[in-house]
Amino acid sequence: MLAKRIIPCLDINNGRVVKGTNFIQLRDVGDPAEIAKEYNKQGADEIVFLDITASSEGRGTLLDVIERTASEVFLPVTVGGGIRTTDDIKEILRVGADKISVNSAAVKDETLISRAADMFGSQCIVVAIDVKRVPSRKEYNGVFPAGFGTDLNDFHVVIHGGRTDTGINAVEWAKRAERLGAGEILLTSMDTDGVKKGFDIEITKIISDAVSIPVIASGGCGSLEDFRDVFKETDASAALAASLFHFGELSVPQVKKYLKEQEIPVR
């Protein structure tokens, strides 16, 4: 039976993990490759690197990090953040990443998804979608924002870390991303992200029911029960968490043991 995946995510700036870990004894607590190795040992099912480096010089360091990780960690590694072109993708895959995730750039130019899927295969194209709940159509007092989709306008796609509402219906965008060739969707709710009171069950359920590709739930996980709820109440294939794992509030083995007890299939 296919296992539900538990995925730690590392934010990387200039080749260093932004929020260092304080739960494991590492020679270099800021080195993403070292941390990825540790998560591998703990039984993580995949690793996600989210690059938040602003400068272009920092990209080289990121590639070095991916290459070092791929030499020692034999798990699927996804890299996201700042990917704009198929050349960016080629470079990241070339040094050993298995998948890439695109976000804002795909919203601005959706052909990036289809071009990338044609060149590299859908299996390595993850479309990251950040969503935010907005008042429903009725509550908009007749002034309806631009974008496609007409029925469910309760969730919009946001970009720039949630600062810009694109007006695009999140469910329609997810379906469109699937049609364009996305292999997976990484869904982050900006409403629940960082709050640690649980994943956004509602939108995760709506989107995982609307598409036939796997959906990775992200944003808001704060407890063991939150992992259980997202898998029991939605069709999500994987759950992603960052600081929860980095700060040792929960460990991957602890989460998996709990999910097993709850009869949720995990590796």
Place this chain on the structure above:
Amino acid sequence: MKLAIVDYGAGNLRSVVKAFEYIGQDCVITSSKEVIDSCGGIVLPGVGAFRVAANKLKDAGLWDYLKAEAEKGKTLFGICLGMQLLFDESAEFGNTYGLGLIKGSVEEIDTDGKPLKIPHIGWNTLLFNKKSALFEGMNNGTYVYFVHSFSARTDDSNVTAFTDYGLKTVAAVERNNVLGTQFHPEKSGEEGLKILRNFCNMVKHDNFTCN
């Protein structure tokens, strides 16, 4: 003993090479027949579309060569799409002929009407069907990493392991000196590395139990 990792422009070669290097196996990425001739075994990796990969192999002048080498008895190990290429044909984007080294075809995953996600992505269990040295020292139910939308249909006698995704889905095949895995051993953590070690031992000792 050296392994040839066939380079025909089909991605993820690096992961396969790094995994072999990690377990101390000498290997070379190549599209040269002379180099492949000098190697003890051939690994055919691959991700993406069947027809594209088949055409690339033909363009590289390797199609007939690989078929002939395997028929002569050289070990050929296909991974993921590389495994699918071992069969007679694939229904992906219109019918395309495969290498025809193992009887069978490649078709869309049949979930038996269950609302399962396609592609089949993630960790699923190996359910052994026939004894193979590839899985030496491993337990039935071991998790390995899959990423695919199409799967092989072949006689059970060619299948060393299935996985469960709606229906019994082919996870690994073996016919004499030709073998393949639908999953990615190079992405399946410690257990995956064990499979690659077992493969190296099979090549070294010419130990193909599944005939």
